[in-house]
Amino acid sequence: MTDLFEATSPHDPRVARGADGLLAAFNAAGVVDAADVRVAERVAALGGEDDDRVRLAVALAVRSVRGGSVGLDLEALPDLSQVVEEVGQRPSRDALAWPDPAEWAAALAASPLVAAGVVHHELGLVYLDRYHRLERQVADDLRARTALGPPQVDEAVLAATLERVSGEHLSAEQSAAVVHAARHRTTVLTGGPGTGKTTTVARVVLALADQFAPLHERRMSIALAAPTGKAATRLQEAVAEELAALGALGDGPGQVATPDSMTLHRLLGWRPDNTTRFAHDRSNRLKHDLIVVDEASMVDLTMMARLLEAVRPESRLVLVGDPRQLTSVGAGAVLSDLVAGFAGHPDSPVVALTENHRSTEQIKALALALRDDGPDAADGVLAALRGGTGEVEYVETDDPVTALRARITTAALEVRTAAVDAGPAAAIAALERFRLLCAHREGPYGVQVWNRHAEQWLAAELGAPLGSAWYPGRPLLVTSNDYALDVYNGETGVVVPDASGRPRAWIAGAGAPRPFAPARLGAIETMHAMTIHKSQGSQADEVVVLLPDADSRLLTRELFYTAVTRAKERVVVVGSEAAVRAAVDTTAQRATGLRQRLS
Ligand SMILES: Nc1ncnc2c1ncn2[C@@H]1O[C@H](COP(=O)(O)OP(=O)(O)OP(=O)(O)O)[C@@H](O)[C@H]1O
Numbered sequence: 155m156t157d158l159f160e161a162t163s164p165h166d167p168r169v170a171r172g173a174d175g176l177l178a179a180f181n182a183a184g185v186v187d188a189a190d191v192r193v194a195e196r197v198a199a200l201g202g203e204d205d206d207r208v209r210l211a212v213a214l215a216v217r218s219v220r221g222g223s224v225g226l227d228l229e230a231l232p233d234l235s236q237v238v239e240e241v242g243q244r245p246s247r248d249a250l251a252w253p254d255p256a257e258w259a260a261a262l263a264a265s266p267l268v269a270a271g272v273v274h275h276e277l278g279l280v281y282l283d284r285y286h287r288l289e290r291q292v293a294d295d296l297r298a299r300t301a302l303g304p305p306q307v308d309e310a311v312l313a314a315t316l317e318r319v320s321g322e323h324l325s326a327e328q329s330a331a332v333v334h335a336a337r338h339r340t341t342v343l344t345g346g347p348g349t350g351k352t353t354t355v356a357r358v359v360l361a362l363a364d365q366f367a368p369l370h371e372r373r374m375s376i377a378l379a380a381p382t383g384k385a386a387t388r389l390q391e392a393v394a395e396e397l398a399a400l401g402a403l404g405d406g407p408g409q410v411a412t413p414d415s416m417t418l419h420r421l422l423g424w425r426p427d428n429t430t431r432f433a434h435d436r437s438n439r440l441k442h443d444l445i446v447v448d449e450a451s452m453v454d455l456t457m458m459a460r461l462l463e464a465v466r467p468e469s470r471l472v473l474v475g476d477p478r479q480l481t482s483v484g485a486g487a488v489l490s491d492l493v494a495g496f497a498g499h500p501d502s503p504v505v506a507l508t509e510n511h512r513s514t515e516q517i518k519a520l521a522l523a524l525r526d527d528g529p530d531a532a533d534g535v536l537a538a539l540r541g542g543t544g545e546v547e548y549v550e551t552d553d554p555v556t557a558l559r560a561r562i563t564t565a566a567l568e569v570r571t572a573a574v575d576a577g578p579a580a581a582i583a584a585l586e587r588f589r590l591l592c593a594h595r596e597g598p599y600g601v602q603v604w605n606r607h608a609e610q611w612l613a614a615e616l617g618a619p620l621g622s623a624w625y626p627g628r629p630l631l632v633t634s635n636d637y638a639l640d641v642y643n644g645e646t647g648v649v650v651p652d653a654s655g656r657p658r659a660w661i662a663g664a665g666a667p668r669p670f671a672p673a674r675l676g677a678i679e680t681m682h683a684m685t686i687h688k689s690q691g692s693q694a695d696e697v698v699v700l701l702p703d704a705d706s707r708l709l710t711r712e713l714f715y716t717a718v719t720r721a722k723e724r725v726v727v728v729g730s731e732a733a734v735r736a737a738v739d740t741t742a743q744r745a746t747g748l749r750q751r752l753s
Contacts, residue, residue: 227745237547242577276749293751295462340503348512350732356396376413390415434464450475456487467494495752516545532738570627578660581648599702608682624657634677697721701729704736
């Protein structure tokens with residue numbers, strides 16, 4: 155809630171002209187913008203509400219949703235008013251007349267908007283009806299699945315499956331997760347990168363298929379889904395590979411066909427005419443007997459509600475993700491709420507993997523330090539950074555341009571050389587070796603500036619301008635789904651010239667990379683640098699994390715953790731000690747009521 159704006163003029167589109175009372179004052183101070191004010195005015199007018207404090211609460215609730223919360227936390231308002239006073243230099247901000255919290259709550263209790271169910275005041279949050287309904291629905295649907303009781307388990311078959319899938323690639327906790335999934339209708343499988351979530355999912359798929367077939371006298375129908383196409387494809391490839399290694403991929407008895415994989419949007423039946431409703435819902439449920447959703451930390455409240463209403467009560471649902479990662483772009487913090495909300499429940503669906511099987515020791519130590527919730531966590535993280543010898547490197551500088559030029563130029567040159575001399579597969583492989591991650595899109599620490607730096611340095615190295623925007627070796631990031639082309643948000647690629655020298659954008663999505671004429675691709679960006687938000691769900695051998703200034707409002711523990719855990723072999727953190735401390739000491743707080751509803 156700290157991203158206040160400074161209106162540049164009375165014509166600034168964020169200023170709501172014609173507003174009055176508290177709404178006008180809070181808008182002028184940059185606490186709520188014109189869109190928040192308009193919604194509050196309209197809702198109040200329709201509901202016959204003229205109490206200024208309630209109108210303000212509605213505007214702040216709209217603003218809270220924009221910030222990722224599902225409602226307005228009245229309890230946290232003293233913090234908000236303090237922040238406003240600290241940040242605000244103008245008298246209007248200092249003089250904001252924050253309603254007294256007790257009087258405010260009383261005004262809400264007496265409001266016709268609350269009586270009409272347009273606004274709700276519950277669990278300390280002021281909700282707009284839509285988010286209140288979504289949150290209750292998610293909690294109700296999850297509880298209804300539990301209330302059905304545990305599924306029937308053939309213990310002899312389960313023991314035989316465990317025997318079949320055990321070996322060096324099934325630790326005790328992974329085995330326990332497979333058993334958990336067999337015994338629960340809903341499973342929430344959590345773990346950091348490299349903890350073997352995907353490895354375990356393949357075994358869960360097999361265990362559930364083994365249970366299903368004799369009982370239903372048909373094969374289990376399985377869907378693998380994820381918020382992004384890239385993550386869905388990665389999951390499918392990894393699961394198919396694991397099943398094949400176990401001799402369990404195929405059409406024979408005791409085997410599973412390669413499961414379908416798709417984005418959550420596609421699974422639910424995306425409709426071009428409606429962005430929040432899908433073809434599959436409570437009246438037209440999904441046919442699948444097992445639905446696995448990877449990267450569940452990226453699933454927001456709306457999508458989780460749509461998913462849960464579309465899953466048949468008797469179908470199995472497995473949600474997989476890392477609750478320590480950045481939360482979804484849209485409102486809610488569903489995965490971490492599920493973990494916290496079900497903590498201590500005897501029939502909790504949550505099962506955790508903790509042992510990292512992939513990263514190097516130093517990266518593991520750094521990630522572990524970033525999971526420490528104690529008061530000295532920042533010291534621990536700095537010690538892990540400074541004690542690194544190769545796998546973890548800390549470049550403590552306030553001049554990242556000088557510090558990073560050689561590294562970034564080398565990485566860009568490798569992709570370029572591969573694109574020109576060795577073709578698309580080599581160019582894409584080169585791209586996977588190095589990733590520069592930034593917190594911001596704009597500004598001196600932003601992706602746009604660093605993309606420009608990289609292009610200038612590459613041109614200087616080549617001794618010639620890069621020429622066209624579609625220069626060979628330009629790394630690409632797809633930024634929206636194109637269902638017609640089968641190209642999805644988050645997929646990456648490289649420009650490689652064809653035999654006659656024309657540029658082709660090779661996109662690495664499902665299966666082998668595919669070439670496209672540049673003009674066919676709509677939403678595409680250069681990817682010498684990438685935002686940490688966009689990097690979720692992907693990894694690279696070497697990752698450079700460029701930390702912004704310590705006072706950046708994006709700098710949080712979740713952001714830093716997400717960035718560091720993208721690295722497979724080596725991570726370089728660039729930034730000041732103050733920035734590291736600010737990141738570790740700031741946890742992203744979203745006001746949600748789901749964990750309370752579940753506990
Ligand atoms: N029990 C195990 N023993 C040894 N290696 C393992 C074990 N489980 C998984 N691995 C290996 O560890 C690596 C990471 O496993 P996996 O990809 O399943 O993890 P993940 O949690 O899905 O990771 P991410 O979310 O980062 O993709 C893989 O190379 C896998 O083969």
